[in-house]
Amino acid sequence: MCLSIPAEILSIDKEMAEVSVGGTKYNASISLVQNVKVSDYILIHSGYGIAKIDEKEARETLTLMKDIKTKELGY
Amino acid sequence: MVIKFVDEFRNKDLILEAVEAIRNISVKPITLMEVCGGHTMSIHKFGIPSLLPDNIKLLSGPGCPVCVTSRHFIDSAAACAGEKDIILTTLGDLIRVPGTETSLYSEKSKGRDIRIVYSVLDALKIAGKNPDKKIVFPGIGFETTAPLSAAAIMDAKKSGLKNFYILSAHKVMPPVMTALIDEGVKINGYICPGHVSIITGTGIYKPIVDNYGLGCVVGGFEPLDIIQSIYMLVKQFENNKPALENQYTRAVAPEGNLKAQEMIRRVFRTSPDWWRGIGTIPESGLILTEEFKEFDALQLFDPPEMINSETDRGCICGEILKGLKTPAECPLFGKICTPVDPVGACMVSGEGSCAAWYRYGREAS
Numbered sequence: 101m102c103l104s105i106p107a108e109i110l111s112i113d114k115e116m117a118e119v120s121v122g123g124t125k126y127n128a129s130i131s132l133v134q135n136v137k138v139s140d141y142i143l144i145h146s147g148y149g150i151a152k153i154d155e156k157e158a159r160e161t162l163t164l165m166k167d168i169k170t171k172e173l174g175y
Numbered sequence: 176m177v178i179k180f181v182d183e184f185r186n187k188d189l190i191l192e193a194v195e196a197i198r199n200i201s202v203k204p205i206t207l208m209e210v211c212g213g214h215t216m217s218i219h220k221f222g223i224p225s226l227l228p229d230n231i232k233l234l235s236g237p238g239c240p241v242c243v244t245s246r247h248f249i250d251s252a253a254a255c256a257g258e259k260d261i262i263l264t265t266l267g268d269l270i271r272v273p274g275t276e277t278s279l280y281s282e283k284s285k286g287r288d289i290r291i292v293y294s295v296l297d298a299l300k301i302a303g304k305n306p307d308k309k310i311v312f313p314g315i316g317f318e319t320t321a322p323l324s325a326a327a328i329m330d331a332k333k334s335g336l337k338n339f340y341i342l343s344a345h346k347v348m349p350p351v352m353t354a355l356i357d358e359g360v361k362i363n364g365y366i367c368p369g370h371v372s373i374i375t376g377t378g379i380y381k382p383i384v385d386n387y388g389l390g391c392v393v394g395g396f397e398p399l400d401i402i403q404s405i406y407m408l409v410k411q412f413e414n415n416k417p418a419l420e421n422q423y424t425r426a427v428a429p430e431g432n433l434k435a436q437e438m439i440r441r442v443f444r445t446s447p448d449w450w451r452g453i454g455t456i457p458e459s460g461l462i463l464t465e466e467f468k469e470f471d472a473l474q475l476f477d478p479p480e481m482i483n484s485e486t487d488r489g490c491i492c493g494e495i496l497k498g499l500k501t502p503a504e505c506p507l508f509g510k511i512c513t514p515v516d517p518v519g520a521c522m523v524s525g526e527g528s529c530a531a532w533y534r535y536g537r538e539a540s
């Protein structure tokens with residue numbers, strides 16, 4: 101029950117959204133997340149969106165170890 | 176590149192790169208505790224311990240909500256389900272958790288109206304369709320799930336729904352994290368629960384860094400997230416610089432989800448709470464505030480007496496939740512206690528240590 105899954109917002113109707121998790125569609129409440137729009141990714145937890153996923157931050161995390169290798173470990 | 180936020184964080188090359196970086200800097204023996212059940216599951220599912228050098232030890236903490244839910248709470252939910260006109264709606268995880276004498280599963284087989292739902296939203300729908308029944312939802316979980324129960328209650332209030340109730344066993348994380356260190360559990364850093372932090376922000380762990388000198392890294396749930404979090408904690412430890420860091424920046428803002436925090440504050444207040452296998456921890460539970468009392472399921476039944484018999488039949492869940500023992504050290508593990516016939520709560524939820532060890536075939540380490 102700690103699971104939260106990344107889901108893409110397909111459409112929004114007031115506080116509910118239709119989302120896609122790898123192609124499977126679900127309905128989720130977006131009453132807990134602010135400023136989300138269609139094509140944003142949110143984390144879904146037990147039927148509620150709890151966070152918008154920040155793409156820029158995600159990309160930085162993916163390159164983190166490369167940076168560390170070059171900057172800190174020197175190779 | 177289109178990013179989908181799952182596969183990229185399971186990329187083997189990136190993971191091996193991070194593992195190599197850990198091996199490059201890790202010298203001293205170090206023990207890290209992951210608090211969240213979601214982390215426990217990922218760590219075992221992706222075989223992370225086998226990637227790490229021998230001097231790094233991972234322990235599972237008390238962050239599986241099902242595992243720390245007390246027998247008394249199950250007894251209470253069962254008693255509530257036994258009252259007239261009640262429909263008890265529960266997440267599937269809770270149904271097999273043993274209470275003192277019973278479980279919701281056995282109550283259901285006795286004919287009680289107990290229904291499995293996927294979300295508290297379903298419970299609200301059932302309440303709308305059954306105005307002559309009282310719908311009770313047992314709310315378990317930490318800061319991640321508490322706002323969901325709060326949102327449901329606020330929804331019910333707004334729409335004038337008079338037959339929806341929450342039986343709250345919601346809990347908050349920081350008190351148990353400090354209680355464990357106070358009890359003498361020897362760890363060198365915490366992999367802090369990512370989804371809790373989405374709601375709370377990262378600041379809740381600052382006192383652990385400041386007062387206990389332990390590193391705290393908020394981590395995501397994919398294998399790359401976990402390995403990177405371990406790297407950050409190892410680096411802090413090797414440099415003797417415990418700090419609060421955030422690896423899960425794509426989801427966790429430093430201030431957290433302010434809207435959800437506000438909902439928790441309005442609907443709940445803290446109170447002492449009992450953690451299975453650990454005992455009572457002050458200010459660690461969430462109960463309904465005066466303003467929302469009409470939604471409290473406690474008014475619908477007489478709660479059974481609290482019996483402090485949490486460690487029966489040889490189950491050592493408590494010591495496992497405190498990181499003092501591993502599941503393999505339990506004589507019942509895999510023999511008498513299995514996910515099909517669990518003795519303790521740690522074997523019930525997929526996120527429990529015992530269930531994760533059983534499922535992903537870890538032997539004694």
Ligand code: SF4
Nearest residue numbers: 490491505512519529
């Ligand atoms: S294996 Fe079963 S009995 Fe042993 S500690 Fe885990 S849950 Fe308890």
